[in-house]
Amino acid sequence: MSLLxxxxxxxxxxxxxxxxxxxxxxxxxxxPGEILGVVGESGAGxxxxxxxxxxxxxxxxxxxxxxxxxxGQRIDxxxxxxxxxxxxxxxxxxxxxxxxxLNPLYSVGRQLIETIxxxxxxxxxxxxxxxxxxxxxxxxxxxxxxxxxxxxxFSGGMRQRVVIALALAAEPKLIVADxxxxxxxxxxxxxxIMLLKNICKKRGAAxxxxxxxxxVIAETCDRxxxxxxxxxxxxxxxxxxxxxxSHPYTAGLMAAIPDITLDRERLNxxxxxxxxxxxxxxxxxxxxxCPQVFDRCxxxxxxxxxxxxxxAACWLHDVPVGVAA
Amino acid sequence: MNTSNVSEQxxxxxxxxxxxxxxxxxxREATGVGAPLVQAHDLAKTFDVSPPWLNRVIExxxxxxxxxxxxxxxxxxxxxxxxxxxESGCGKSTVAKLLVGLYNPxxxxxxxxxxxxxxxxxxxxxxxxxxxxxxxxxDPYASLNPRWIVEDIVGEPLREHGLITDxxxxxxxxxxxxxxxxxxxxxxxxxxxxFSGGQRQRISIARALATEPxxxxxxxxxxxxxxxxxxxxxxxxxxxxxxxxxxxxxxSHNLAVVRHVSDQVGVMYLGRLVELADKQTLFAAxxxxxxxxxxxxxxxxxxxxxxxxxxxxxxxxxxxxxTGCTFHPRCPHVNDRCRAERPQxxxxxxxxxxCHAVEEGRI
Numbered sequence: 272m273s274l275l276x277x278x279x280x281x282x283x284x285x286x287x288x289x290x291x292x293x294x295x296x297x298x299x300x301x302x303p304g305e306i307l308g309v310v311g312e313s314g315a316g317x318x319x320x321x322x323x324x325x326x327x328x329x330x331x332x333x334x335x336x337x338x339x340x341x342x343g344q345r346i347d348x349x350x351x352x353x354x355x356x357x358x359x360x361x362x363x364x365x366x367x368x369x370x371x372x373l374n375p376l377y378s379v380g381r382q383l384i385e386t387i388x389x390x391x392x393x394x395x396x397x398x399x400x401x402x403x404x405x406x407x408x409x410x411x412x413x414x415x416x417x418x419x420x421x422x423x424x425f426s427g428g429m430r431q432r433v434v435i436a437l438a439l440a441a442e443p444k445l446i447v448a449d450x451x452x453x454x455x456x457x458x459x460x461x462x463x464i465m466l467l468k469n470i471c472k473k474r475g476a477a478x479x480x481x482x483x484x485x486x487v488i489a490e491t492c493d494r495x496x497x498x499x500x501x502x503x504x505x506x507x508x509x510x511x512x513x514x515x516x517s518h519p520y521t522a523g524l525m526a527a528i529p530d531i532t533l534d535r536e537r538l539n540x541x542x543x544x545x546x547x548x549x550x551x552x553x554x555x556x557x558x559x560x561c562p563q564v565f566d567r568c569x570x571x572x573x574x575x576x577x578x579x580x581x582x583a584a585c586w587l588h589d590v591p592v593g594v595a596a
Numbered sequence: 597m598n599t600s601n602v603s604e605q606x607x608x609x610x611x612x613x614x615x616x617x618x619x620x621x622x623x624r625e626a627t628g629v630g631a632p633l634v635q636a637h638d639l640a641k642t643f644d645v646s647p648p649w650l651n652r653v654i655e656x657x658x659x660x661x662x663x664x665x666x667x668x669x670x671x672x673x674x675x676x677x678x679x680x681x682x683e684s685g686c687g688k689s690t691v692a693k694l695l696v697g698l699y700n701p702x703x704x705x706x707x708x709x710x711x712x713x714x715x716x717x718x719x720x721x722x723x724x725x726x727x728x729x730x731x732x733x734x735d736p737y738a739s740l741n742p743r744w745i746v747e748d749i750v751g752e753p754l755r756e757h758g759l760i761t762d763x764x765x766x767x768x769x770x771x772x773x774x775x776x777x778x779x780x781x782x783x784x785x786x787x788x789x790x791f792s793g794g795q796r797q798r799i800s801i802a803r804a805l806a807t808e809p810x811x812x813x814x815x816x817x818x819x820x821x822x823x824x825x826x827x828x829x830x831x832x833x834x835x836x837x838x839x840x841x842x843x844x845x846x847x848s849h850n851l852a853v854v855r856h857v858s859d860q861v862g863v864m865y866l867g868r869l870v871e872l873a874d875k876q877t878l879f880a881a882x883x884x885x886x887x888x889x890x891x892x893x894x895x896x897x898x899x900x901x902x903x904x905x906x907x908x909x910x911x912x913x914x915x916x917x918x919t920g921c922t923f924h925p926r927c928p929h930v931n932d933r934c935r936a937e938r939p940q941x942x943x944x945x946x947x948x949x950x951c952h953a954v955e956e957g958r959i
Contacts, residue, residue, distance in 0.1 A: 312822035312824060313793075313822055428910055429910075456684055457683065457851075457890060457894055458683060458889060458890065458910075458911075460893065460895075461892075461893040461894075461907075462908070464895065465903070465906055483823070484895065485897050486894060486897050489895060489896065489897045489898070490895045490896070490902050509901075513900065524823060527823050527824045528823050528827075528897065529850075529853050529855065530852060530898075531851055531879070534855070535856065536834075537831055537834070538830055538831055540824065540827040540828045541824040541827070544794060544825065
C-alpha cells in the first residue's frame with residue numbers, strides 16, 4: 272500500500288478579486304522507501320504541494336478540495352495539535368535555506384534533543400546520545416563537540432547536514448525536502464544529495480524531493496512528477512520521463528537545459544512564460560506555448576492519460592480523438 | 597607586466613592604494629593588429645574587513661585583509677567569450693566589477709583596446725571608454741529601478757553619455773533596442789514590475805547594449821531565471837554576439853551553461869585562476885584536480901541513478917586561506933610541495949594551469 276496518497280488536491284487563495292487556484296486537481300502516490308522528485312519552474316506549485324502535505328500552508332492559502340492520506344489515514348483535515356504530532360514524527364521536512372530553518376539562539380544539540388524528546392519517550396541522556404549518532408550519520412566530524420555549537424558556527428553545507436539530522440530525528444516514514452541543495456555550491460550539493468539518498472535508503476524513509484534541477488532528479492529519484500501552472504503535466508519513472516518525455520512541456524524543458532556532455536549551437540526555447548494564476552488559459556494550461564497544440568487543447572482540460580511508461584496530461588495521448596482532430 | 601615589482605609593494609598596503617603606473621610602451625606594442633581586446637594582467641583586489649578602529653584599539657583586534665582576487669591574468673579576443681567559473685566566494689564577481697571599473701584594483705590592471713582602462717576611467721575621456729564596456733547584473737529584480745519606466749531605464753546610458761539628446765530620437769533608439777532583445781517597443785511605457793524575470797533580464801541586456809559597447813561583462817545573467825527562460829536569454833545573447841561581434845566575459849557557477857556559451861573557460865578558486873583553457877580542451881580533458889572535482893560534482897541528466905563519492909570538504913575561509921596551493925586540503929593528489937609552495941599559472945601543453953601535480957606529471 273502507498274505510504275502517501277494525494278487525491279485531487281486543490282489549494283486556493285481567496286482574495287478580493289476572487290479565489291486563485293494555485294494547485295488544481297493534483298493526484299499522486301508515494302510508496303514506502305520511494306524517492307519521488309517534483310520538478311517545475313518557479314510558480315508551478317511544487318513547494319505548495321509540499322507545504323500542503325506537511326500542513327504548513329500559509330494563510331490565507333487553504334485546501335479547497337481533495338484529500339491527503341498518510342498510511343491510509345486522512346491528514347489534511349486534522350486539528351493543529353494532532354498535525355503537530357504527525358509533523359516530525361511521521362513526516363520530516365527539509366527546507367531550502369538551512370540558516371532560517373534552525374533557531375540561531377539555541378545550540379544544535381538543544382534543538383535536536385528537543386525534537387527527539389517531543390516525539391519519542393526517551394530520557395535527556397538517551398536523546399543526547401541519539402543526537403550525537405545522528406550528527407555522525409549525517410557526516411559531521413567531531414559530533415560530540417559540534418553538538419554544543421550554534422548554527423552560525425557551521426558552514427552552509429554542515430548546516431544542511433544538521434537540518435537533515437533534525438528531519439530524521441524521530442525516524443519519520445516520509446521526508447519532504449523542498450529545494451534542499453539550491454542554496455549550496457555544486458561540490459557541497461553533490462555531498463548533500465548523496466547523503467540524503469543514502470541515509471533515507473538505510474532508514475527506509477520515503478522522500479518527496481522538490482527541486483528545479485533536473486540533474487539532481489535524475490541522480491536521486493525513482494519517479495518524477497513534472498508540474499506546470501499548478502497541475503501535474505507528467506508523472507512516471509525517472510528514466511522514461513528524461514529519455515522519452517511524453518508531454519510537450521517536459522520535452523521542451525529537457526531540451527532547454529544546457530547539457531554538460533553535449534555541444535549545441537542553440538538551446539531549444541519555449542517561448543512565452545508560465546501563465547499567472549489569475550490568467551490560466553482554458554483547456555490545457557500549456558496550450559499557448561505548445562508547439563503541437565490543436566483545437567481540443569484550447570477547450571478541454573486533459574487528465575493524466577497513460578503515455579507509454581508514464582502518464583501525461585496531454586490530448587496527444589488520447590489516441591482516437593487525437594487522430595480525429 | 598613591467599610594473600609587477602612595484603605593485604608587489606602596494607599589495608601590502610591599504611586596499612584603496614594607488615593604481616599601478618600605467619602600462620607604458622610595452623602594452624602599446626602588445627596590442628597591434630589581432631591583439632586581444634581585453635587583457636587583464638595580475639588583477640588583484642584586497643578588501644579591508646578589519647573591525648572598527650575602536651574595537652581594534654580596545655580589544656586589540658588585528659587588521660584583517662581579504663584577498664578577494666589575487667593576481668588574475670587573462671586575455672579575451674574580440675568577438676569571443678571567456679567564462680569564469682567557480683564556487684561562491686572565489687572572486688568571480690569581484691573580477692567583473694574590476695573590469696567595468698566599479699572597483700579600483702589593488703594591484704595589476706586592465707588593458708582595453710590598447711589603453712590602460714583604470715587610468716583612463718579617471719580622465720574626462722574615460723566616459724567614452726566606459727560606454728564601450730557595459731555590464732549585465734545577476735538579479736533583474738534588483739538591477740532595474742522600480743520607479744522608472746523602461747524608456748528611462750534603457751535610455752539612461754544614452755542620456756548619460758550624451759549620445760542622444762533629442763527626445764524623439766531617443767524613443768526610436770529605445771524601441772529599436774527593445775526589439776533587438778525580443779521585446780515590443782510598446783513596452784517602453786511600462787514599469788519593471790509588469791515584466792517577468794526573463795523579460796526583465798532582457799531589459800537589462802537592452803540597457804547594456806544602448807551605448808553600443810564592444811565588451812559586455814555578464815555576472816551570472818541567468819542564474820536567477822528558470823531553465824526555459826534561461827534558454828531564451830542565452831539564445832538572445834548568442835545571437836547578439838554573432839550580429840554585433842560582441843566580446844563577453846561570462847561569469848557563472850553553472851558549468852553546463854558555460855559549456856554552451858563560452859570559447860574559453862577560466863576556473864577560479866579562492867581568488868586565483870587554477871586552470872584556463874579553451875572550452876573543448878577543458879571539458880574533454882580537465883587537468884586541475886579542482887576542475888575535475890567541479891565537473892564530477894555536477895548532477896548529469898543522463899546518468900540516471902548514478903552513485904558516487906563526491907569530494908569531501910568545503911571552500912576554506914578566504915580570510916585564512918591554506919598555505920601553498922589553496923586547494924590542497926581537498927585535493928586527492930596532495931604532497932608536501934603542495935602544502936608549502938604556491939603553484940604559479942604555467943602553460944603546460946597549451947593549457948594554463950596552476951598545479952604542482954600536473955607540472956610534475958603526477959596526474
